[in-house]
Amino acid sequence: xxxxxxxxSKADGSQSLDLQRDALREAGIPEDQVYEDRASGAxxxxxxxxxxxxxxxxxxxxxxxxxxxxxxxxxxLVSTVQDLSKRHIGLKVLTGQGAQIDTTTxxxxxxxGIFATLAEFERDLIRERTMAGLAAARARGRKGGRRFALTxxxxxxxxxxxxxxxxxxxxxxxxxGIQRVTLYRYVGPxxxxxxxxxxxxxxx
Numbered sequence: 269x270x271x272x273x274x275x276x277s278k279a280d281g282s283q284s285l286d287l288q289r290d291a292l293r294e295a296g297i298p299e300d301q302v303y304e305d306r307a308s309g310a311x312x313x314x315x316x317x318x319x320x321x322x323x324x325x326x327x328x329x330x331x332x333x334x335x336x337x338x339x340x341x342x343x344x345l346v347s348t349v350q351d352l353s354k355r356h357i358g359l360k361v362l363t364g365q366g367a368q369i370d371t372t373t374x375x376x377x378x379x380x381g382i383f384a385t386l387a388e389f390e391r392d393l394i395r396e397r398t399m400a401g402l403a404a405a406r407a408r409g410r411k412g413g414r415r416f417a418l419t420x421x422x423x424x425x426x427x428x429x430x431x432x433x434x435x436x437x438x439x440x441x442x443x444x445g446i447q448r449v450t451l452y453r454y455v456g457p458x459x460x461x462x463x464x465x466x467x468x469x470x471x472x
Contacts, residue, residue, distance in 0.1 A: 269328045270295065272302040273320045275337045288333040291362050295331055321348075326356040329372060334364035416468050417450050423465045426451060431459030 272295070274288035285304055292302050303320035307313070317338075324330060330352060332338050338359075339345025349359050349371065358372035368375070418426065422444055429435045430451075441448050454465035461471065 269325070270297045270301065270331055271320060271324055271328055272297040272331045273304075273317060273337065274302060274333060275305040275307065275314070275316070277308050278306065288337070291333050292331060295360075295362060297331055321352075324352070324355070324357045329358040329360055331360045331362065333362050335361055335369070336364070416464065417446050418444065418454055418465075418468060420468055423454055423461075423468050426455045427459045427461065427465070429459075430455050430457060 272292035274285050274292060276283035276285055276288075283306075285306075289299075289302060293299065303316045303323070305314045305316035320330070335345060339348055352359060353371065359369065360372070361369045426440065426444065429440050430437075437448060437451065441451055444451070452462070454462055454468070456462055461469070
């Protein structure tokens with residue numbers, strides 16, 4: 269069975285689905301087998317696409333007008349189609365870049381394989397740039413990862429305050445703008461430094 273999916277980026281009615289609907293109908297897809305979304309491709313919550321993917325069964329073919337109607341990114345597109353392939357569901361693209369893709373044919377499957385290779389290359393580039401950025405940051409004395417909730421001065425203040433038995437933990441947390449659980453990552457109930465506190469002060 270052929271099942272279609274159509275999407276426009278705006279939900280305010282300024283964009284029409286008519287062009288995609290007409291193309292899908294000409295491809296032989298019944299109107300009641302076309303799933304639609306009015307949402308940005310970057311959004312995770314696309315109920316039309318989710319319903320479409322659930323409706324597809326082994327041997328079906330998902331038909332889309334253009335590749336960018338389906339995936340948020342190249343990597344997301346490849347992941348989606350690979351999942352369809354595992355379920356023995358085909359993909360056919362009607363126009364635009366990727367119009368040669370029809371994973372039900374050997375040639376179309378080969379072309380999609382090139383896309384998958386490009387997606388892996390893209391992931392490797394991102395990973396390489398990230399590692400290079402972290403290395404450069406470390407060379408300048410900075411460490412990657414989550415930013416600390418407290419500064420050096422605030423850690424010292426927390427140390428001194430917690431060392432006093434009459435300190436109100438709630439009042440101290442309010443002054444520092446953090447929650448109790450966060451405070452205890454930096455200093456103990458008696459003011460001793462904990463792992464996060466040592467890291468902020470460069471002692472670990």
